[in-house]
Amino acid sequence: MRFRLLLLCLPVLLAACSKTDRPVQLDFVGISTLTSSNKTVQPNDTLTTRVYAVGNDNALKRLKITVTYLPGIKPIIYPVPLSSYDPTKNAPDSKEITYLDSLIQPIAGSSSGHDISETLFVNQFAARATSGTEQWQYTATDVAGATASRAYRLTARKADSAVVVHSFTAVLRPVPRRAVVARGVRDRSRVFLNLQYGLLLPKYAVLNQERSVEANQTLVDLICVAGGTGTTLSLVAPANTDTAICKLPAVWATASRHATGLRLTTLTSDQFSKAVAADFTTSYDSSPAFKPNAFATGALTKGQVLAFKISDGTTDRYGLLLVSDLVLGSAPVLNCSVRVQK
Numbered sequence: 001m002r003f004r005l006l007l008l009c010l011p012v013l014l015a016a017c018s019k020t021d022r023p024v025q026l027d028f029v030g031i032s033t034l035t036s037s038n039k040t041v042q043p044n045d046t047l048t049t050r051v052y053a054v055g056n057d058n059a060l061k062r063l064k065i066t067v068t069y070l071p072g073i074k075p076i077i078y079p080v081p082l083s084s085y086d087p088t089k090n091a092p093d094s095k096e097i098t099y100l101d102s103l104i105q106p107i108a109g110s111s112s113g114h115d116i117s118e119t120l121f122v123n124q125f126a127a128r129a130t131s132g133t134e135q136w137q138y139t140a141t142d143v144a145g146a147t148a149s150r151a152y153r154l155t156a157r158k159a160d161s162a163v164v165v166h167s168f169t170a171v172l173r174p175v176p177r178r179a180v181v182a183r184g185v186r187d188r189s190r191v192f193l194n195l196q197y198g199l200l201l202p203k204y205a206v207l208n209q210e211r212s213v214e215a216n217q218t219l220v221d222l223i224c225v226a227g228g229t230g231t232t233l234s235l236v237a238p239a240n241t242d243t244a245i246c247k248l249p250a251v252w253a254t255a256s257r258h259a260t261g262l263r264l265t266t267l268t269s270d271q272f273s274k275a276v277a278a279d280f281t282t283s284y285d286s287s288p289a290f291k292p293n294a295f296a297t298g299a300l301t302k303g304q305v306l307a308f309k310i311s312d313g314t315t316d317r318y319g320l321l322l323v324s325d326l327v328l329g330s331a332p333v334l335n336c337s338v339r340v341q342k
Helices: 002-017 183-188 214-219 269-274 277-286
Strands: 025-028 039-041 046-054 060-070 095-103 107-111 114-126 132-142 147-156 165-172 190-194 199-202 222-226 233-236 261-264 305-311 316-327 333-341
Touching (some): 046 060, 095 214, 261 277, 277 305
Parallel strands (some): 039 147
Antiparallel strands (some): 190 199, 222 233
């Protein structure tokens, strides 16, 4: 009888001696002001997500964020007549962008006397400017290779998506070069703008040590730059070579440095709103380039209307940018409205 009892207890004893690492945990902080689940949003909405990850028995190593756009982020060019529209032929292909891919430095904490590895990341971003969905997926990985992921899907509906002009608003928050701010705040500022799609990217979405987001550099048409004390804001094309204005790292390939054309027009805000696609080209061709640097606007002022020319490698597109508002100082903000040919 004792022998049988010993055999029954043996598996329990072996299980008690074996140790299994507890898995990585990842969760969204869910309060009303934060985005943590599927929802319908307005195009260009500014949204914020807080993601919390715990490594438990192993230290955290990496946090990655990807965004999948369906259909792609390009504005849809609808056929004539509109009734002949076929999503399988006219809609752009879905596109995935690596928004963040970074090694992380976890905070050493304690829970009930047990050392843990944890991190809290705040993602402030703008919803897509075109109609469709975007799936945001957050993945945390520990040093043993274990992962945990969470995702949500955002849906944006644009009422005027069938017109031949793509329009959007953008809010850019560059950090003054001489400002003393935490790196996380500096990197989170959205200063890189794609004019065709209305896509805003923070610094960490185009530059990282692993160079895993390098492909996103081809999306950048303009960079918003704040003066040393935040008393001026300007827009600069990646092709700019004046390092005193804006210095791009050597890893930013020459082929990815878009030579976005910039011109200062005499248009008013009312004329900007009423301009049609053909007026974009006329305004660009009839307006002078900025001097002495054609790839930098210099200090912007409220109410200015800029004409621009961008290229995707095969097609030139023209558009107008209205400086809707400027907030200068230690935390400068540029609000602009953009209209561009599809």
